[in-house]
Amino acid sequence: MPVDPKQIRAKDKVVVDGIELTSEWNRMFDQRPVFDYDVDVLDKIASIPGAESIAWCYQCAQCVPVCPVNEVGDYGPRKIYRRLQFGIDLLTDDELWKCTTCMNCLRVCPKDVNMIDIMPAVREEAVMEGHVPAELQEVFENTFEYGNPLGESPRKRADWVKDAGVPVPIMKEKKEADILWFVECYPSYHPRGKETSVALAKVLNALGVDFAILGVEEKCSCDSQRLAGERGLFEEFAEENIKTFSKYKFNRILVTDPHALNAFKTEYPKLGGEYDVVHYTTFLAPMMDRLELKNRLNYKVTFHDPCYLGRHHGEFDAPRQIINSLPGVELVEMWRCRQNSFCCGGGGGGMWLDGFMADHVKERLSENRVREAVETGAEVLVVCCPYEISRFEDAVKSTGNEGKLIVKDIIELVVEAMGV
Amino acid sequence: MSDVLVFAEHLQGNFTDSTFELLGKGRELAAATGDHLVAALLGNGVDDMVHQLGAADKVVAVEHDQLAEFNPEAHTLALKAVVQAVNPAIILIPYTSMGMDLASALSADLDIPLASYVADVRVEDGKLVTVSQMYGGKVNVESEIAGNQKIVSVLAGAFPADAGKKEGSPAVEKLDPPAELSNLRVSFKQLIEPEGGDVDITQQDVLVSIGRGIQSEENIPMVEELAQKLGGAVSASRPIIDNKWLPKSRQVGKSGLKVKPKLYLALGISGAPEHIEGMKDAELIIAINSDPNAPIFEYAHYGVVGDLFDIVPVLKEKLG
Amino acid sequence: MNIIVPLRQVPDLVEDLEIDASGKDLDREWLKYKINEFDDHALEEALLLKEDVGGTVTAMALDGDDVDKLLFTAAAKGADKLIKVTGDFPQPLSSHAIARALASAIQGMDYQLILIGVQAVDELDGQVGVLLAHYLGVPHVSVVTGVQVTNGKAVVHKEYAGGVMGEFEVTLPAVLGIQAARQTPRYAPVSRVRMAMRKSTIEEVSASDTAAGGTPEIRKLFKPEKGAGAQMLDGSPEEVAEKIVSILKEKGIV
Numbered sequence: 001m002p003v004d005p006k007q008i009r010a011k012d013k014v015v016v017d018g019i020e021l022t023s024e025w026n027r028m029f030d031q032r033p034v035f036d037y038d039v040d041v042l043d044k045i046a047s048i049p050g051a052e053s054i055a056w057c058y059q060c061a062q063c064v065p066v067c068p069v070n071e072v073g074d075y076g077p078r079k080i081y082r083r084l085q086f087g088i089d090l091l092t093d094d095e096l097w098k099c100t101t102c103m104n105c106l107r108v109c110p111k112d113v114n115m116i117d118i119m120p121a122v123r124e125e126a127v128m129e130g131h132v133p134a135e136l137q138e139v140f141e142n143t144f145e146y147g148n149p150l151g152e153s154p155r156k157r158a159d160w161v162k163d164a165g166v167p168v169p170i171m172k173e174k175k176e177a178d179i180l181w182f183v184e185c186y187p188s189y190h191p192r193g194k195e196t197s198v199a200l201a202k203v204l205n206a207l208g209v210d211f212a213i214l215g216v217e218e219k220c221s222c223d224s225q226r227l228a229g230e231r232g233l234f235e236e237f238a239e240e241n242i243k244t245f246s247k248y249k250f251n252r253i254l255v256t257d258p259h260a261l262n263a264f265k266t267e268y269p270k271l272g273g274e275y276d277v278v279h280y281t282t283f284l285a286p287m288m289d290r291l292e293l294k295n296r297l298n299y300k301v302t303f304h305d306p307c308y309l310g311r312h313h314g315e316f317d318a319p320r321q322i323i324n325s326l327p328g329v330e331l332v333e334m335w336r337c338r339q340n341s342f343c344c345g346g347g348g349g350g351m352w353l354d355g356f357m358a359d360h361v362k363e364r365l366s367e368n369r370v371r372e373a374v375e376t377g378a379e380v381l382v383v384c385c386p387y388e389i390s391r392f393e394d395a396v397k398s399t400g401n402e403g404k405l406i407v408k409d410i411i412e413l414v415v416e417a418m419g420v
Numbered sequence: 421m422s423d424v425l426v427f428a429e430h431l432q433g434n435f436t437d438s439t440f441e442l443l444g445k446g447r448e449l450a451a452a453t454g455d456h457l458v459a460a461l462l463g464n465g466v467d468d469m470v471h472q473l474g475a476a477d478k479v480v481a482v483e484h485d486q487l488a489e490f491n492p493e494a495h496t497l498a499l500k501a502v503v504q505a506v507n508p509a510i511i512l513i514p515y516t517s518m519g520m521d522l523a524s525a526l527s528a529d530l531d532i533p534l535a536s537y538v539a540d541v542r543v544e545d546g547k548l549v550t551v552s553q554m555y556g557g558k559v560n561v562e563s564e565i566a567g568n569q570k571i572v573s574v575l576a577g578a579f580p581a582d583a584g585k586k587e588g589s590p591a592v593e594k595l596d597p598p599a600e601l602s603n604l605r606v607s608f609k610q611l612i613e614p615e616g617g618d619v620d621i622t623q624q625d626v627l628v629s630i631g632r633g634i635q636s637e638e639n640i641p642m643v644e645e646l647a648q649k650l651g652g653a654v655s656a657s658r659p660i661i662d663n664k665w666l667p668k669s670r671q672v673g674k675s676g677l678k679v680k681p682k683l684y685l686a687l688g689i690s691g692a693p694e695h696i697e698g699m700k701d702a703e704l705i706i707a708i709n710s711d712p713n714a715p716i717f718e719y720a721h722y723g724v725v726g727d728l729f730d731i732v733p734v735l736k737e738k739l740g
Numbered sequence: 741m742n743i744i745v746p747l748r749q750v751p752d753l754v755e756d757l758e759i760d761a762s763g764k765d766l767d768r769e770w771l772k773y774k775i776n777e778f779d780d781h782a783l784e785e786a787l788l789l790k791e792d793v794g795g796t797v798t799a800m801a802l803d804g805d806d807v808d809k810l811l812f813t814a815a816a817k818g819a820d821k822l823i824k825v826t827g828d829f830p831q832p833l834s835s836h837a838i839a840r841a842l843a844s845a846i847q848g849m850d851y852q853l854i855l856i857g858v859q860a861v862d863e864l865d866g867q868v869g870v871l872l873a874h875y876l877g878v879p880h881v882s883v884v885t886g887v888q889v890t891n892g893k894a895v896v897h898k899e900y901a902g903g904v905m906g907e908f909e910v911t912l913p914a915v916l917g918i919q920a921a922r923q924t925p926r927y928a929p930v931s932r933v934r935m936a937m938r939k940s941t942i943e944e945v946s947a948s949d950t951a952a953g954g955t956p957e958i959r960k961l962f963k964p965e966k967g968a969g970a971q972m973l974d975g976s977p978e979e980v981a982e983k984i985v986s987i988l989k990e991k992g993i994v
Contacts, residue, residue: 124931127927127929128929128931128932130926130927132927133636133638134636134637134638134924135635135636135637135638135639137927138635138636140927140930141927144930145752145774146754151754152754153754153755153756153772154772155755155770155772230929230930231931232929232930232931232932232933232934233929233930235930235931235934236930236934354638355636355637355638355639356638358638397733397734398733431900431901431904432904436901489906490906491908492879492880492881492882492898492908493879493880516900516901517882517883517898517899517900517901518900520858520859520867520870520882520883520917521870521880521881521882521883523866523870524835524866524867524869524870524871524874525870525873525874525880527836527865527866527871527954528836528839528870528871528874528875528954529874531953531954532954533865533953533954533955533956534836534865534866534954534955534956535864535865535956536835536863536864536865536866536867537863537864549959550956552864553964554861554862554864555751555753555757555766555861555862556753556861557964558753558757558963558964559757559759559766559961559962559963559964560961560962560963560964561864561958561960561961562958562959562960562961562962563864563956563957563958563959564956564957564959565956565957566956566957570956573866576901605878605879605910605911605914606879606881606908606909606910606911606914607908607909607910608906608907608908609895609906609907609908609909610906610907611904611905611906611907612897612904612905612906612907613903613904614902614903614904614905625993626993650988650993650994651994659777661920662781662919662920662921662924663924664923664924668903669903671903674901675883675899675900675901675919676901676902676903677901677902677903678901682991682993683988683991683993690753703991704987704991704993705970706984706987707970713756715964717969717970717972718964718965718969718970719969719970720969720970721969721970721971722970722971722972722973722984722987723969723970723971723972723973724972724973724980724984725972726977726980727977730977731977731980731981734977734978734980734981735981735984735985737981738981738982738985739985739994
């Protein structure tokens with residue numbers, strides 16, 4: 001029950017033993033209620049469908065030390081609850097946009113306070129009310145307009161194929177394939193992403209995989225846009241993608257992007273799209289012995305677990321199997337790995353909030369992670385999520401580690417070992 | 421009659437560059453058709469201004485209280501009266517804030533065909549041929565205008581102003597102001613000067629100028645740091661100003677300011693004609709844009725096709 | 741107060757524009773369209789005015805590809821009424837034709853203001869807003885950045901070069917060519933657009949005037965010449981930055 005606001009304020013002035021005490025110091029000398037918070041705001045947020053579990057927090061604070069954002073700033077799920085107690089409305093609070101939905105808090109939370117549900121639900125409400133950081137709004141608009149967050153021409157989605165040097169069949173012509181490869185946006189448009197797409201195309205060809213891509217028919221899976229609060233956008237494109245999928249015959253969907261994996265595994269079934277989906281590392285790990293690996297690489301590498309592959313979908317081993325199968329490659333682990341892997345900062349919309357976050361953090365998550373990678377003594381930081389390659393490459397430069405560490409997608413190492 | 425009529429645009433007592441640009445071009449067109457060049461001068465107390473219009477054979481003026489300052493309705497009525505009196509074959513109106521209110525209005529009221537966004541105009545085999553810069557400068561349209569009368573709405577900066585700058589004493593004919601001027605629906609209230617206090621971008625040696633490619637307001641500090649390292653200031657193209665990310669005083673181009681810095685570093689500016697107009701005279705123009713077809717590359721001395729977010733941080737670093 | 745906002749779609753300049761086989765038009769088969777950005781500002785200003793003084797905002801567009809999405813997006817942002825103007829329009833559409841069609845559809849409607857984007861990238865034959873005002877016989881002011889309505893009159897700011905502005909008082913009804921709204925056009929959450937698609941209705945009004953005329957006759961389209969301009973600097977960001985710095989040093993700028 002809300003308490004009379006008069007009760008929660010410190011007295012302007014209290015005289016104790018003839019001494020005048022001002023400000024909050026006088027509270028310890030005067031009677032005050034034990035529970036003196038107005039719970040209206042907390043109730044409002046907890047009543048948003050999906051955000052109910054915020055109310056279960058009992059402030060144990062286990063989430064704070066594992067929260068990557070707290071590592072570079074001042075944040076944590078427990079603090080979100082605390083701010084709500086103070087009556088700070090999360091809908092208009094900058095704190096709303098800091099969470100990358102990396103899920104490390106949920107891993108340790110004894111009360112199942114689920115930020116993966118809470119954040120998108122509250123953000124959706126904020127977006128509907130028009131509270132959305134400008135740079136994120138631009139990404140939403142781009143996605144709606146062009147089908148990709150980069151604002152690139154939808155007609156050029158499959159242009160990378162021209163540089164592949166190996167056949168990359170398009171479903172529209174092929175109609176049927178064992179594997180439908182969902183390439184996703186960054187691997188279709190981003191210069192480094194395109195290089196990894198070419199590498200994966202080479203490996204699929206070498207393995208004789210019967211595959212095809214959607215080409216210009218493919219639309220962003222929009223999982224990160226959904227987590228950033230644009231559920232409508234997600235549903236719009238999910239419906240389109242499901243419709244496109246239904247035109248073709250295939251057995252499995254192969255994804256480059258763990259965020260697409262998450263969309264297809266956890267969200268598409270709710271909209272009637274049920275598929276057998278597999279990340280390319282999971283797909284390739286059991287086939288590595290079929291590849292002819294001519295080159296010895298002699299790299300000391302470390303591996304970054306993507307949040308949406310590892311913690312979210314439990315795949316920790318496949319990437320490591322692939323790395324360990326490469327001749328001459330030595331894998332050293334960072335201390336934050338597997339279940340406790342550190343987020344690159346790109347998930348949950350973070351990919352598009354670097355400018356906004358700059359005011360709130362002392363360094364980017366990707367920079368923090370790159371320092372850790374350098375400390376292992378590895379020369380190569382191996383990744384397998386399209387967000388990471390550009391984030392970490394930027395971070396290598398901004399932390400002054402150029403020449404010490406390079407960033408490579410796991411598939412690029414495979415191709416290097418194959419020598420194709 | 422098949423004269424060439426130029427709308428002599430002036431603001432705060434001074435003719436704009438467009439006026440002289442059109443007079444210069446109008447002279448050429450009149451020579452080609454063997455007819456007169458007439459300037460339409462609308463205002464109140466214009467006698468002292470006439471000598472600047474020496475490039476024209478004749479000035480036809482309308483004077484009235486309501487014409488003292490530009491008024492879309494009053495100026496349309498008065499210019500219409502001039503057109504009806506002079507009966508010109510070609511009417512040249514600048515594609516400027518004022519001209520935008522006049523050219524289309526005349527076209528609709530007098531049923532005269534109109535070509536807009538015009539960057540070039542010539543007489544070819546007795547036909548009037550125009551080239552319009554359309555689609556943000558990405559495609560040019562060559563057209564010919566039929567009929568006895570045509571209106572050509574010309575981009576500012578399309579022709580040299582010097583050709584039309586000539587002192588003289590052209591004949592002046594004054595028309596009676598149209599009666600409707602005493603019963604207007606649009607009334608002029610005041611001129612508002614831009615707020616002072618901000619950086620004067622016309623005085624800067626170095627401008628780092630940003631366009632749509634900067635993507636969001638949050639990215640502006642990065643560019644400000646670069647400008648600082650170069651000892652200059654940040655300017656911008658129109659979309660940035662329309663989004664209120666920078667004050668109006670920083671706008672380069674048509675509705676902004678004309679700048680001539682030693683270095684104009686254009687970041688994520690595609691180079692629409694309206695922008696080019698404001699910066700094409702810079703001594704050194706370097707453009708970074710991700711679109712290899714961006715028109716800015718035609719005007720820049722050096723161009724980079726690439727992501728400004730990749731290049732600017734490195735550039736900042738190298739500048740120490 | 742009732743405000744009408746005519747919306748247009750224009751070719752999206754993100755795409756490479758190609759010229760068709762006739763050489764007289766863009767190759768429209770692959771063309772992607774998007775809202776004229778100035779119309780987006782006009783809609784924003786209309787919605788802000790509605791928030792200021794009450795009334796309705798009617799979004800209106802000529803029938804064509806994707807026009808429903810354009811109108812539903814306007815509804816998602818807060819437009820109260822959606823009108824699609826139908827008719828056998830001359831193609832390719834000219835500013836004069838659009839203005840005539842709009843005027844014939846608007847004639848007789850109850851409105852005080854028409855807010856429209858001051859210009860569009862494809863207006864070869866003048867500005868739709870000004871033409872529309874004259875076909876309707878109402879006053880107009882172009883290049884407007886600020887609108888206030890008091891006592892049945894609009895006070896508007898018109899921009900000139902160099903940041904100077906003229907302030908005008910305009911008797912309503914009137915057409916205002918909007919350069920920029922007071923704030924960045926608002927975002928239409930896709931959920932709202934989808935909701936509008938399900939719940940809003942688009943009223944169809946047929947245009948009684950579909951005449952052509954007033955336009956120049958297009959001879960040909962051509963791409964501006966390349967090559968005269970920039971010397972291109974290639975390489976990695978590192979190399980490019982290096983080259984820029986050496987140019988700046990050479991010119992004595994740093």
